[in-house]
Amino acid sequence: MLFIPGANPKQIMFAATMGADSVIFDLEDSVSPLEKDSARILVRNILSTLDFSAIEIIVRVNSLNSPYWQADLDEIVPLKPAIIMTPKSETPDDIKTFAAYIEQVEEKHGIEKGSVKIMPLIETALGIENAFLIGKSSERVVALFLGAEDYSADLQCKRTKEGNEIDYARKRIVNAARACGVEVYDTPFTDAHDDEGIWADAAYAKSLGFTGKSSISPRHVDAINISFSPSQAEIDYAYEVIAAIAEGKAKGQGVVALKGKMIDAPVVLRAERTIAAAEQLGLGRK
Amino acid sequence: MNKIIKMAQVGNVDQNADCVIVIEPSENGNEILLESLVKAQYGDAIIASAQDELKKYDITNAKLTITDRGAIDCVLRARLEAVIKRGMGV
Amino acid sequence: MATKVVSNLKEAIELAKVTDGMSISFHHHLRNGDHVLNMVMDELAAMGVKNLTVNASAVFDVHAPLIDHIKNGVVTKLCVNYMSKGIGTHICKGIMDTPVEFRSHGQRPADIENGRTPIDVAFIAAPTSDTMGNCTGKMGKSRFGSIGYAMADAMNAKTVIVITDNLVEYPLTCASITEDYVDYVVAVDEIGDPNGIMSGTTAQTRDPVRLRMAQTAVKCIEASGLLKDGMSFQTGAGGATMAAAMYLKDVMLEKGVVGSYIVGGISTASVDLQKAGCFRALQDVQSFDLGAAADLLENPNHIEVSGRRYSSSIGKSSCMNNLDVAMLGATEIDVDFNVNVHTDSNGIIMGGSGGHTDIAEICNMAVVIAPLFRNRLPIVLDHVTTVSTKGENIDVLITESGIAVNPRRQDLKEKFIAAGLNVKDIHELKAMAEKICGVPQPAPKGDKIVGEVFGHWGEHVDYIYSVPDKE
Numbered sequence: 001m002l003f004i005p006g007a008n009p010k011q012i013m014f015a016a017t018m019g020a021d022s023v024i025f026d027l028e029d030s031v032s033p034l035e036k037d038s039a040r041i042l043v044r045n046i047l048s049t050l051d052f053s054a055i056e057i058i059v060r061v062n063s064l065n066s067p068y069w070q071a072d073l074d075e076i077v078p079l080k081p082a083i084i085m086t087p088k089s090e091t092p093d094d095i096k097t098f099a100a101y102i103e104q105v106e107e108k109h110g111i112e113k114g115s116v117k118i119m120p121l122i123e124t125a126l127g128i129e130n131a132f133l134i135g136k137s138s139e140r141v142v143a144l145f146l147g148a149e150d151y152s153a154d155l156q157c158k159r160t161k162e163g164n165e166i167d168y169a170r171k172r173i174v175n176a177a178r179a180c181g182v183e184v185y186d187t188p189f190t191d192a193h194d195d196e197g198i199w200a201d202a203a204y205a206k207s208l209g210f211t212g213k214s215s216i217s218p219r220h221v222d223a224i225n226i227s228f229s230p231s232q233a234e235i236d237y238a239y240e241v242i243a244a245i246a247e248g249k250a251k252g253q254g255v256v257a258l259k260g261k262m263i264d265a266p267v268v269l270r271a272e273r274t275i276a277a278a279e280q281l282g283l284g285r286k
Numbered sequence: 287m288n289k290i291i292k293m294a295q296v297g298n299v300d301q302n303a304d305c306v307i308v309i310e311p312s313e314n315g316n317e318i319l320l321e322s323l324v325k326a327q328y329g330d331a332i333i334a335s336a337q338d339e340l341k342k343y344d345i346t347n348a349k350l351t352i353t354d355r356g357a358i359d360c361v362l363r364a365r366l367e368a369v370i371k372r373g374m375g376v
Numbered sequence: 377m378a379t380k381v382v383s384n385l386k387e388a389i390e391l392a393k394v395t396d397g398m399s400i401s402f403h404h405h406l407r408n409g410d411h412v413l414n415m416v417m418d419e420l421a422a423m424g425v426k427n428l429t430v431n432a433s434a435v436f437d438v439h440a441p442l443i444d445h446i447k448n449g450v451v452t453k454l455c456v457n458y459m460s461k462g463i464g465t466h467i468c469k470g471i472m473d474t475p476v477e478f479r480s481h482g483q484r485p486a487d488i489e490n491g492r493t494p495i496d497v498a499f500i501a502a503p504t505s506d507t508m509g510n511c512t513g514k515m516g517k518s519r520f521g522s523i524g525y526a527m528a529d530a531m532n533a534k535t536v537i538v539i540t541d542n543l544v545e546y547p548l549t550c551a552s553i554t555e556d557y558v559d560y561v562v563a564v565d566e567i568g569d570p571n572g573i574m575s576g577t578t579a580q581t582r583d584p585v586r587l588r589m590a591q592t593a594v595k596c597i598e599a600s601g602l603l604k605d606g607m608s609f610q611t612g613a614g615g616a617t618m619a620a621a622m623y624l625k626d627v628m629l630e631k632g633v634v635g636s637y638i639v640g641g642i643s644t645a646s647v648d649l650q651k652a653g654c655f656r657a658l659q660d661v662q663s664f665d666l667g668a669a670a671d672l673l674e675n676p677n678h679i680e681v682s683g684r685r686y687s688s689s690i691g692k693s694s695c696m697n698n699l700d701v702a703m704l705g706a707t708e709i710d711v712d713f714n715v716n717v718h719t720d721s722n723g724i725i726m727g728g729s730g731g732h733t734d735i736a737e738i739c740n741m742a743v744v745i746a747p748l749f750r751n752r753l754p755i756v757l758d759h760v761t762t763v764s765t766k767g768e769n770i771d772v773l774i775t776e777s778g779i780a781v782n783p784r785r786q787d788l789k790e791k792f793i794a795a796g797l798n799v800k801d802i803h804e805l806k807a808m809a810e811k812i813c814g815v816p817q818p819a820p821k822g823d824k825i826v827g828e829v830f831g832h833w834g835e836h837v838d839y840i841y842s843v844p845d846k847e
Contacts, residue, residue, distance in 0.1 A: 009361040010303040013812075014585045014747075017776040038296050038368035042361065049360035050812060218584035222591065282796060302751050324752050326722055327816035356751020358813055 001058070001185055001214035002221055005030035006039040012046045015055070018218040019225065022056035027072050028063065028087050036068045044075045058119065060085040064094055070101060077105040077116055085145065089120035090127045092137035099138040114139060119185075123147030124154045128169045135180030143211065144177040146170060148187035161190055161197055163204075174209040183211040192217035202227035235278045238271035239285060290348045294372035297353075297365050305354040307365050309373040312349035316340055322354035335359055339366035348373065379507040380561045381543065385419050388560045389497075392535040394420060397427045398496040401488075401533060403526035404434035404458070405501070405513055405662065409572025412501040412539050414441050415564070421450045429453040431493055433484060433525040433683070434728065437462030438572060446471055455493055457481055457728050464725025467826050470842040476725075476827040478718060481661070482687035482694065482734035483834050485528030489690055492834070498533035500526050500553065501567045505540035509558025510551035513663075514673040514680075516542035518568045521663020521672045522642070523552045527682035530557040541567045550673070552680055574665050581615030585776050589745050590619035592774050592797070593703060594627055599795035600741055600788055602700045603627065607635040609655070610702035610735055611646065613664060616745040617703035621645040628654040639686065639695040640731055642668045642678070650677065659695050661686040661731075687734035689833050696738035704732055704770075706744045708760040711802050713767030713782050715744060716760035718829060721753050722819045723843045725827060729764045736769035737832040741788065748775040753816060754809030756780075756802055761819075763838040764829060773802060780805055820844050 002020035004011050006027045015023045025047070031039040047057060059081050061072035065088070073084070086098045095118060102116050118140040122131055128151065135144055148166045152159040159165065170186065177184035186205035189198045198220045205213050206228055213224045230238070241263055248256030248263075256263045278284040290311045297306035305322075318336050322329060336350055348370070357365065382388045394400065400420075402413045413432060418441065420428065426449050435442065435456055443466045445451045455477040459467065467476055479487060487493040502523070503516030513523035518541055530536050530553045538553075543563040547555075581587065593616070597603050609624070611617045621638075622645055628635065629652060638646045639659040644667030650658050658678040663669040671678050687696050707727065708716040715736075717727045736742040746755045755775065771788060773780040778800035781789040792799050800808075822842030829837040 007298070008301075009298075009357060009364075010301070011584070013303065013358065013361075014588075014776060018584060018588055037371065038365070041368050042364040045360040045364040045367075219587055324721070324816070326819040328752060328814060330817070331814055356753065358749075358752050 001212060002218060003030070003188060003214060003216045006043045007031045007035050009042060009046070012043060013050060016050070016052045019221045020055065020215070020218075021212075021225075022058055022082075023052075024058040024060050024085055024214065026060045027068070028060050036062065040072050040075045044079060047079050047081070056083070057081040058083040058085050060087060060121065063088040064097060069098075073101055073105055077102055078109045078111070080111060080115060083117045083119045083142065085119045085121050087121045087147070088124065088127070088150070089122055089134055090124055091130055092133045095120055095134055095137040095141060099140050102140070116140070117142040119143045119145050121145045121147045122173060123150035125151070128172055131173050131176035132179055135176055135182050141180070141182055143183035143185055144173055145185045145214070146173050146187045159190060161194070163201070170205070170208055170210075178209065184209070186210040186213040188214045188216045189220060192219070195219060195223075198223045199227065229281055229283070230274045230278050232283075234274055235283055238274035238278070241267060241271035242275065287346060288344045288374055290345060290370075290373040291375050292373060294369050296369040296372065300355075302355050303357060303361065305352055305357040305362055305365055307353075307369045308351040309369045310349050312347050315346055317349045319349075319351045320354065321352070323356050324354070331359065332362060335362055336366055339363055339370060343370050343374070345370060345374075377507075377546065380509050380558060381507050382560050382562060385415060385539065385562050385564065386423070388537045388562045389416070389419055389423065391560060392497045392537060394425055394497055396425060399429040399431055399494060401495045401498045401529045402430070402432040403500065403523065403529065404432060404436070405520045405523055405525060406518065406568035406573050407520075408436040408438045408460070409569040409574075410436065410438055410501065411566055411568050412499060413439050415539075416499050417442060417445050417450065421445055421448065426450055427452050429455065431455040431488070431495060433481070434458035434730075435463050436460045439463060443471070453477075455479065455484070457484055458730050459725050459728055461720070461724060461726035464719075468724050468840075468843040469845070470822065470824045470826055472826065475825045475839070478728050478827055478829045478840075480687065480729045480733040480830070480832055481525065481683050481731045482689060482696070482832060483830055484525075485682065485684040486688045486690035487834060488528045488532045489684070495529055495533040497535045497537065498526070498529035500530060500536060500538050502538050502540045502553070503567065504542040504544055504548060505538045505561055506544050506546040506548040506551075507561060508546050508555040509536070509538045509561050510546070510548040510553070510555045511538050511540060511558070512548065512550055512552040514550060514552070514669065516540070518542070518566070518570060518573065519666075519669050520573050521669030522660040522680045524661035524681055524686060525683045527553060528684055535559050537562060539564055539567060541565060581619050583615060585747055586616040587619050588776050589616045589747070589774050591623050592776075592779065593620040593743055593745055594623040595795065595797060596743060596772060596774065596779065596792060597624065597701055597741075598627060599791050599797060600701075601791060602741060603631070603633055605634050607633065608637050608639065608698055608700045609635060610640045610699055610731075610739065611638065611643075612703060612705055612731070613641055614705035614745070617705060618643060618645050620703050620745070621649055625649050625652055625654055636698070637695075639681075639699065640735070642672070644668055647671045647675075647678070650675075659686070687731050696734055699735065699739035701741050702735045702739045702743065704736065704742060704744050706746045706755065708757055709744055709746065709755060709770070709773055710757050710760045710767070711806060713770040713773070713802070714760050714763045715765040715767070715770055716762045717764045718762040718827070719840060721761065721816070723761055723821055723841060725840060729829070733765045734832045736765045741771050742769060743772045743774060744770055745774045748777045748805060749809045749813050752813045754806060754813050756806035756809060762829065762840050766831065766837065773805070775805060777808060778805055
């Protein structure tokens with residue numbers, strides 16, 4: 001997931017070619033208050049004219065406490081972006097407010113109700129505590145997203161490259177998202193110019209259970225993609241698991257073991273997910 | 287008929303692939319001044335888009351000064367729409 | 377002790393007996409910081425010399441006074457390998473009766489040597505020289521590194537004048553051009569402005585589109601099968617091509633591949649690759665920055681090569697003969713893969729082939745890196761404004777939106793597809809750009825020939841035409 005500032009024509013135009021699966025077009029923090037009007041028109045025009053079919057389109061609108069969020073949704077929802085990212089999501093009511101307005105715009109433009117999803121950006125202490133409730137607040141919510149810059153400010157501590165200050169939030173948001181059955185994405189790495197640090201940060205996020213990670217730098221997209229892709233060993237093992245299960249079933253065995261280890265339901269589920277991810281990345285077996 | 291009531295500007299100065307547009311009220315109907323890196327290749331197309339956007343908003347008293355650094359049409363039109371709305375005081 | 381030092385430039389010119397109709401030469405290692413060409417031309421103009429041919433390996437905006445010398449009849453013919461836009465704009469107004477001759481870096485020394493463009497007097501700016509004319513670009517306050525493009529001038533001109541701002545005691549032990557070729561030495565305050573010497577097209581890019589294309593380029597090298605021990609590599613000065621060097625380093629280290637050499641314009645990025653053990657040697661005809669210049673002085677595996685040895689067809693071989701992969705730029709490319717690096721889309725001269733033509737002609741895989749469109753102008757056209765390098769010599773075009781392979785290189789195309797790269801037909805790339813930008817109207821073209829482009833073998837490639845004044 002790559003953040004692209006909504007006031008920069010060149011970056012928006014080339015967003016689909018940066019290698020990210022999803023692009024977050026930002027109307028919020030990267031756009032000055034004086035350019036909110038022009039940025040939303042710019043994003044709307046470019047997204048509706050150029051071919052972005054290769055990526056998942058996410059638009060970060062302005063927050064509920066700003067005077068801009070409704071106008072943002074008026075312009076953006078008719079384009080049928082995959083997801084609206086709602087900043088400063090703190091309570092289930094916040095999401096319900098966004099969802100209700102999105103529904104109005106959908107209706108007005110004859111878009112099937114519920115087609116535009118929501119990804120709450122959780123970036124305050126209260127939001128983290130409410131993460132599970134936020135995840136459950138609307139059928140539209142498909143993923144939770146951790147925003148560490150505002151969050152660490154809210155904690156009144158310094159944002160560091162090591163990220164100890166966001167460790168609780170990371171673990172809590174992953175747990176909440178999984179409890180709700182939605183995906184969960186990690187905050188951008190702090191230093192856009194550190195091409196080494198991103199690898200460790202992405203690997204750590206993956207180890208905690210995040211589905212993926214975002215970036216504000218196109219240079220970090222490959223590191224994130226590679227870090228979150230299943231390794232060849234993981235893919236091979238997943239196929240072995242599925243083959244063993246199929247063989248066990250054919251033989252009528254109740255319990256199946258692979259290399260002396262019992263394969264239980266979670267192992268199978270993990271294998272299926274690995275294969276699905278591998279196939280999506282073109283790494284699967286035909 | 288809509289009116290341009292004030293001067294307004296939009297676009298990133300000195301950024302390639304963008305354009306800066308200034309709008310102001312005009313007494314002689316619509317006037318369009320164009321400076322562009324790609325005037326030879328796209329000058330006519332840029333003027334046509336500007337006239338089209340003015341027509342869309344039913345504007346007949348705009349003086350547009352476009353300084354284009356190679357904006358593609360959908361960017362140009364986004365800038366036109368934004369500056370027209372600002373000039374109308376919307 | 378004998379000395380060739382004369383009291384000033386005027387005296388050197390008088391001793392060299394520069395007269396009407398002669399051909400004089402300059403190198404461009406001081407780039408846009410050069411003072412020497414202007415210094416010499418002003419002196420010649422003051423002496424009333426007319427009808428000169430100026431053969432300079434390149435001219436930059438700093439050389440704008442040349443325009444007046446042309447208008448006043450002091451200069452009536454130019455031979456260059458590159459011309460920046462500030463000068464090109466004037467040339468395209470048709471101020472010269474004789475078209476400017478554009479050569480490649482390899483063909484310039486060949487034509488000087490074979491007598492097609494003989495040189496009467498060569499003026500060689502040298503950051504350090506001793507009193508007998510042993511000189512180098514590797515040290516001194518105006519140091520620029522390799523002096524490769526001046527070597528043909530020194531060896532073939534009837535008279536050679538070295539101009540330096542760092543005169544040292546005889547003998548200079550690390551001379552690049554040696555006393556046996558030099559007639560006179562002149563000491564001046566400043567041969568150049570260090571800021572201008574290292575400016576230009578050599579800064580490391582942060583532009584994400586360029587970085588993306590650079591990454592793709594490295595994937596293409598991997599897929600081509602050329603990424604193996606002994607690989608040789610050429611980079612130019614463009615942002616994307618220099619970024620490619622950076623990504624190449626990562627891949628080579630990861631795979632433990634040790635290449636043979638990097639050749640051409642050498643930058644700090646190239647030096648890093650060599651220091652990291654990715655390549656055994658650097659063959660340096662032009663040092664792009666001070667890091668490269670410093671390394672040339674210290675590093676025995678970083679060698680200075682002449683333009684002739686670099687890429688000329690006149691020698692028995694050149695650095696091109698073993699070249700595997702080259703990364704090149706383009707302002708335009710057409711559906712037949714012809715590349716333009718001479719003129720912009722309005723037809724105004726703003727560059728030149730430099731090594732482009734030589735490299736593409738000989739190397740195994742010549743890759744052009746360019747975005748699908750730049751400032752609304754599609755990169756792929758039906759016909760380029762000026763043919764600089766012929767399409768038959770270009771193998772691959774990399775854009776951020778897809779890779780086009782010359783139909784002559786079916787082998788590469790198959791390898792790229794097998795590697796999962798985003799291969800498209802060049803017509804498809806053209807259509808994609810036109811869908812976004814609209815179809816460009818052709819820019820108006822004048823009818824006077826203002827330039828002629830020659831190829832790697834000295835053959836005629838194309839003409840450059842005047843540009844009509846804007847209404």
